[in-house]
Amino acid sequence: MFTAMFSSSVYAGESHDDGDHAVHENDNQIVLTQQQLDFAGVKIETLQLQHHERLYFAPGEVKANGYTSYLVAPRVDSIVLERHTTLGSMVEVNEPLITLFSEAMAQAQSQYLIASTQWDRVKRLSATAISERARVQANADFSAAYSRLIALGVEGTAIDAIKHKPASEFGHYTLVAQRAGIVTQDSFTQGQHVTAGKTLMAISDENELWVDAQIQPSSQLKLTSDIKAWVNVEGKDHEAQVIQEAHTLDPITRTRRVRLLVKNSEHKLHAGMFVNVYFRIPSTAQAIAVPDDALNRSTDGDWVVYVEASPGTFYPKEVQLGERFGEQVEIIGLSPGQRIAINGAFFIASEQAKAGFDPHNH
CATH class of the missing domain: 2.40.30.170 (Efflux pump adaptor protein, beta barrel domain)
Structure with missing residues (x-):
């Protein structure tokens, strides 16, 4: 397209009066008209040292x-009786997850019921009706039984409900959600025997x-x-x-x-x-960087950019590439303040090639 449009372009040394075409005024310089610059979308930018970001x-x-997830696991060997939620479900705090049965839990619940009943009786007695030692012992037995249930993972409200639990449900206990989240792991079946510490569910926010x-x-x-x-x-x-x-x-x-x-x-x-x-x-240091569109290869395979000598006049300058910063690359061989073509450089290079110029003056 460019060749067809600018096939009549001439350079210094040729006899042509049409100033609307590219002319070669000095060695390795390309002069483009404003019409050509606009058509090719040539964009000029002044180089400056600045910090860049490397991708x-x-x-x-x-x-x-x-930090916002936790594993749901029994603290004592148990049998899974019932599930209350499934994989992928949203759960809220204190929502029931799994009901299990454990013989050790049944014993702990029974000991708590006995100790709680005894402590309630002792508290109602006057100081003269029972010795201080017996009072302390009853309180200690109650505290130990209560702490045992807490250690087994039973919540406070569930502990209070033991007094009203029928004998047929002793040993039953329910694990509840400690925080809101999504069930991201569900690795058990009802009726399965599970050992203490085995992960049954994972809840994740x-x-x-x-x-x-x-x-x-x-x-x-x-x-x-x-x-x-x-x-x-x-x-x-x-x-x-x-x-x-x-x-x-x-x-x-x-x-x-x-x-x-x-x-x-x-x-x-x-x-x-x-x-x-x-x-x-x-970047740790300031550098001059240009977009890839500003770079071209010379006939020798070297990287070149096109420096603006004056408005509409360009010459190729060989550069070396340094560090890459995302869509830009550091160039070595130019100084701050110089103006180069960052868009349309390929068009300038094609005009140079048509004129037969050599960036190295070979």
């Missing part, structure tokens, strides 16, 4: 927030989740809580905050783990999902 990628995995990013050990990144970070999954970005950094390598992946906190109010993220994690790392 760093790491694979990551969504994890349940260990998914409003805030963790993401564990795997950082290469060779990286010298210093990731602090003020570093800009985000998680991308299925094309959607979620803002994240660095909260923890491991000081040892994962024995399997041989990577360094960095943990981020992600808000999940829309519940688009779930534990177990693999995601892409991005960090914006500020």
